[in-house]
Amino acid sequence: MPVTPDPKWLEALKLPLRVMIGLTLGAAGLLWLDNQKIIDLAVFGSFTKPAAVVLCVFAGALSISGVGAFIYDLFGAARKAKALKIKRELRNMEDAERKERSMAAAVERLDYLSAEELHLLAGCLRQRSQSFTTWVHSSSAATLKAKGLITTPGGTHHQDHYPFVVVDFAWKELLKREAEFIERDDKNMQQHSKSGRH
Structure with missing residues (x-):
């Protein structure tokens, strides 16, 4: 019988970025401590070390993608703000030119x-x-x-x-x-x- 993944795992995707980074650092820290023989993860069960590796990879991937999305949004917002500023400046220049032309035409009408x-x-x-x-x-x-x-x-x-x-x-x-x-x-x-x- 095929194993269906628990839909509750998908809720991990909704966790805030700082939680994902914390899980990544925590799992990586446990693996480092195990590697340095400070803690033996095998004591907690044969699946503890593989679970820490999976958690480190999974949370790390989500953290990296979250940081990437944050940076993209940050630069995207900056680009959008810059584009809006340029658009506003161009519109102001066009308005000023239109106003100058209108004033010049009105002054010319003084002769007629x-x-x-x-x-x-x-x-x-x-x-x-x-x-x-x-x-x-x-x-x-x-x-x-x-x-x-x-x-x-x-x-x-x-x-x-x-x-x-x-x-x-x-x-x-x-x-x-x-x-x-x-x-x-x-x-x-x-x-x-x-x-x-x-």
């Missing part, structure tokens, strides 16, 4: 403002204020916002005096070219007043 859009921004320059209020559904404010030149803090405000803010990079450009934008707005207003007379 409608008279109404220009008037709102020139008004900010005249008042030395980065923010202004206008009707919440102002088409000029909406187009400036769509062009990435202004934003709004949001919230509940009076619809006729809704707050808008010129974004920082656009405000810096406006301040650099303050005289130019005010002059352009003055010309627009003069032309508008002349056309209103006829």
Whole structure:
């Protein structure tokens, strides 16, 4: 009749790594003591020495594979963390480049403002204020916002005096070219007043 292995032996595979290492060292220590004639394992029975050898080999193999798996996981985790860091850095660089392109495109749009859009921004320059209020559904404010030149803090405000803010990079450009934008707005207003007379 074939001998079937006791399934309880398989539970040894679930033992923690430190227990496996301890069993390996213990079995190896017994074999070394027997070899040095300090302890005679034969006194405990004829199967004691072979059992110690089997335990040493079995627990040693599991210990080595456990240590190998631990090292693999350790380096694998380090590789994964490094890969994630590189991926995050690349994504941040792409985001920064995208933001720079978006800001550059928005600054270019300052040269192609409608008279109404220009008037709102020139008004900010005249008042030395980065923010202004206008009707919440102002088409000029909406187009400036769509062009990435202004934003709004949001919230509940009076619809006729809704707050808008010129974004920082656009405000810096406006301040650099303050005289130019005010002059352009003055010309627009003069032309508008002349056309209103006829």
